[in-house]
Amino acid sequence: MIDYLIIGQGLSGSLLAWELIQRGCKVVVVDxxxxxxxxxAAGLINPITGMRFVKSADVDALLPAAKHCYSQLADFFQxxxxxxxxxxxLFRSDNEFKNAGKRLNSPDYQxxxxxxxxxxxxxxxxxxxxxxxxxxxxxxxxxxxxLNCLKAFFIANDxxxxxxxxxxxxxxxxxxxxxxxxxxxxIFCEGHQGTQNPWFSWLPFQPxxxxxxxxxxxxxxxxxxxxHGNWLIPLNAGKIKIGATFDRENLDTQTxxxxxxxxxxxxxxxxxxxxxxxxxxHQANIRxxxxxxxxxxxxxxEHDNMAIFNGFGAKGxxxxxxxxxxxxDVLLNGAPLSQVCDIQRYRECKLCLPVQAKxxxxxxxxxxxxxGKACTPIxxx
Numbered sequence: 001m002i003d004y005l006i007i008g009q010g011l012s013g014s015l016l017a018w019e020l021i022q023r024g025c026k027v028v029v030v031d032x033x034x035x036x037x038x039x040x041a042a043g044l045i046n047p048i049t050g051m052r053f054v055k056s057a058d059v060d061a062l063l064p065a066a067k068h069c070y071s072q073l074a075d076f077f078q079x080x081x082x083x084x085x086x087x088x089x090l091f092r093s094d095n096e097f098k099n100a101g102k103r104l105n106s107p108d109y110q111x112x113x114x115x116x117x118x119x120x121x122x123x124x125x126x127x128x129x130x131x132x133x134x135x136x137x138x139x140x141x142x143x144x145x146x147l148n149c150l151k152a153f154f155i156a157n158d159x160x161x162x163x164x165x166x167x168x169x170x171x172x173x174x175x176x177x178x179x180x181x182x183x184x185x186x187i188f189c190e191g192h193q194g195t196q197n198p199w200f201s202w203l204p205f206q207p208x209x210x211x212x213x214x215x216x217x218x219x220x221x222x223x224x225x226x227x228h229g230n231w232l233i234p235l236n237a238g239k240i241k242i243g244a245t246f247d248r249e250n251l252d253t254q255t256x257x258x259x260x261x262x263x264x265x266x267x268x269x270x271x272x273x274x275x276x277x278x279x280x281x282h283q284a285n286i287r288x289x290x291x292x293x294x295x296x297x298x299x300x301x302e303h304d305n306m307a308i309f310n311g312f313g314a315k316g317x318x319x320x321x322x323x324x325x326x327x328x329d330v331l332l333n334g335a336p337l338s339q340v341c342d343i344q345r346y347r348e349c350k351l352c353l354p355v356q357a358k359x360x361x362x363x364x365x366x367x368x369x370x371x372g373k374a375c376t377p378i379x380x381x
Contacts, residue, residue, distance in 0.1 A: 002026050004331075005183035007165050010038035011143060011316050012324075013189030014150045015069065016309050019324040021159065023332060028181060029154050033162045035253075037191050040285040042212060042233055042243055043141030043317040044225070046087060047112045051096055053089075053103045053133075055112070056315065057294075057340075062322045063137060069321035073146065077153075081146040084139035085234075086114070087225040088123065090270055091130035100133045112137050125219055125273035126226070138225055140233055141317040167198050176305045185331075187307045192251070192286040194310045199300050203343060204291035205311065207251055211259035211284045212243035215267075218276030228270045230263060239280065242267055244314075255282045289313035297327055298343040307331075308343060 004020055006013045009031035017027045045066065047059045056062070070082035091097045100116055103109045114134030121131055154160035163179075171177040176186065192207040194200055216239050226232040233241045245259045260282055267274065288311050290296060296311035309327055312319050329335035339345060 002028050002181055002183040003185070004028075005030065005178060005181055005186045006189055007031075007186065008036070008189035008191060008193075009147065009151060009154075009160075010036045010189060010191050011041075011147065012038075012191075012309055012312055012320050013187075014038075014147055014154075015320050015324045016187065016189060016327060017154065017159065018073075018150060019328045020331070021157065023328060025332070027154075027159050028161055028183070029159055030161050030163055030165050030178075031151075032164050035285070037285040037287055038316065039144045039147060040210075040212060040283045041143055041287075041314075041316070042231070042241055043143045044138075044231060044233070044314075045082075045140065045318045046135070046138050046225075046227065047318075048089075048103070048109070048135055052099050053096075053109075053113075055109065056318065058322075059112075059318070062318050065322035065325065066318055066320075069324075070141065070146075073149075077149045079145065079149065081142045082139055083142065084137070085223070085225050087135040087138040087227055088126075088222065089133040089135055090126065090128055090226060090228040091119075091132055092229060093130060094119075097131050123222055125221070125271055127270055127272060135227075140225070143317070172303060172305075183305075185305045185307055187309050189309045191288040191310065194288060194296070194308065197308075199303065199306050200296070200308045200310075200343075203296050203308075203311070203346060205296075206248065206289045206291050208287045208289050208313075209247040209251055209253075209284060210244035210287055210314075211247075211255055211263065211282065212241060213260060213263050213279060214239065214241050214281040214283075216276070216278045216280055217274055219271070219274045221271070221274075226270065228266065230266045232267065232270075251286055253284050253286065255284045259284065287313050295319065295323060295341040296343050297323065297341040298337055301344070301347050 003025040004027045006017050006027060006029045009029050013029060017029050020027050047056055047063060049056060074080050104113055104116055112135060114136050116133045117131050119129060119131045121128060151160060169178055176183060188194060188197055188200060190197060195205045195207060221234055223234055230242060235241055242263050245262055290311040296308050298307060300306040326338065330337045
């Protein structure tokens with residue numbers, strides 16, 4: 001008997017499957033084998049973000065859980081996946097310099113912030129007219145190698161099936177079934193494809209396309225992550241990765257000249273002396289962002305054997321390890337699901353307008369329609 005059928009082998013599906021298997025569950029992961037957003041993503045972990053230098057929500061719990069998870073995976077596969085590397089935050093205005101100075105005086109931020117360097121401080125070959133800040137406990141996840149290792153593990157464990165998942169193949173009555181598999185539950189970890197899911201498309205996804213460049217160069221750069229509105233990750237002495245664009249309108253995986261130019265122009269502003277730059281790779285994919293920037297986790301309101309684990313957006317590398325463990329506790333131990341991520345926050349919204357309708361026997365597709373500040377899930381019959 002299969003306990004959980006997990007749809008999608010991105011970072012969310014992979015880490016949730018890994019967690020459940022470690023707890024003795026029988027899991028099958030279904031994936032189409034094509035490149036997903038997790039494989040393209042830089043896997044950046046940055047506890048302090050934004051122009052006001054705000055701590056990511058719950059980072060004091062999320063970051064230790066992420067480090068522990070990636071350390072365990074490194075021990076198991078005998079391969080490092082999380083690269084901890086300090087970050088230089090290059091200020092773009094006097095206001096950013098002042099805001100950072102205020103954070104340095106807060107005890108809650110001292111574990112994540114280092115020295116602040118005033119305007120005029122130089123870090124060759126970077127342009128730092130407004131100064132910069134050193135950030136601690138930052139790094140990046142090697143997502144593609146990690147997902148490749150987990151895929152091999154799932155295959156060896158008889159827990160992987162490569163297939164295009166067709167929602168019409170799901171049978172709810174008399175018991176849950178997909179093709180020849182009769183799982184106790186199906187958990188959808190589909191990334192931006194969740195907007196097309198007939199059971200969960202009512203959730204307010206806000207997917208965003210991002211483009212990333214990998215470059216070779218011939219200039220000595222600091223062996224640190226750079227944050228200048230965009231980001232730069234030094235992969236080795238002569239190779240860097242830069243990103244990422246943010247586009248909510250053109251939701252496709254095609255690379256564009258516009259995206260490439262925007263990233264190269266931003267790079268030229270912070271490192272005008274960078275020489276011998278050669279484009280090695282140009283990638284694009286779609287982040288599964290959400291309206292309130294919190295994950296979508298929980299069971300379908302009408303079908304308790306259907307669940308979602310999705311919506312981690314650009315912070316998946318930081319958030320998914322903790323939430324995988326949390327959701328496993330919910331599934332296996334009956335722990336209460338955090339209200340922060342629980343999809344019931346939309347179904348039970350006091351501003352929502354309830355719509356009563358007779359549900360079809362097999363499919364109950366829902367659509368999310370905004371009504372002013374309210375959110376109204378309606379049934380598509």
